[in-house]
Amino acid sequence: MNMLQSANGLPDHGYGGLGRVAHGALMSLSGAEEGPRLFLGYNTLPNPPFPLVGYLQNDLGPEAATLDPVSLLHAAAGSLRAHPVPPKEAFDEGHRRVAAVMRVDAMVFVVSARAFAPQQSPSARALWANLVEGYYRDGDAEACADARETAVALGVDRQKGRVLLMAEPGPSGGYAAPVHIEGEPRGELFDLLGEVLDAQFVWTKAAFTL
Helix, strand or coil: CCCCEECCCCCCCCCHHHHHHHHHHHHCCCCCCCCCEEEEEECCCCCCCCCCCEEEEECCCHHHHHCCHHHHHHHHHHHHHHCCCCCHHHCCHHHHHHHHHCCEEEEEEEEEEEECCCCCCHHHHHHHHHHHHCCCCCCCCCCCCCCEEEEEEEEEECCCCEEEEEECECCCCCECCCEECCCCCCCHHHHHHHHHHHHHHHHHHHHHCC
């Protein structure tokens, strides 16, 4: 069972609560074998209902490993929009109290793959741009001599904030501390992630009458 994790005190990479949640999501990975993951971010925007920035992994289902990132985020947004709002009695008072103090403000998508830092070389920068824009094709990273096993986190919030972090595997089997990738985060994956976040916020608001 996935549990809410506190992001208070984590590095924010200059992006406040969104950066803390993205950092925590990356550090939750245990090794290079991890598949794509989606995390909800709570209370990352100003005036939170409770002074706790947190994140919770959202189950993507067994089909996640078989879909490319664009298709996966398309499917997640569509599933949330089609998901019926349960009746009020479906949640007890405890769930409602938690929903009242943990506002859905952000979403982070984490992908573990053979990737590259854009500052390494012109070819790495070009391939990284393709990844962010949603044009990456299977085998592109393997064709780049600078590529290596790594993990990336794309984060968005409800005020159009965006952040991109990367973490390389550490010598002990986990990942090294995430680093911020410079430049303007943009592209289809960020746009789709924003749609997933909007669908999640709308559903949560309707379900818990926030």
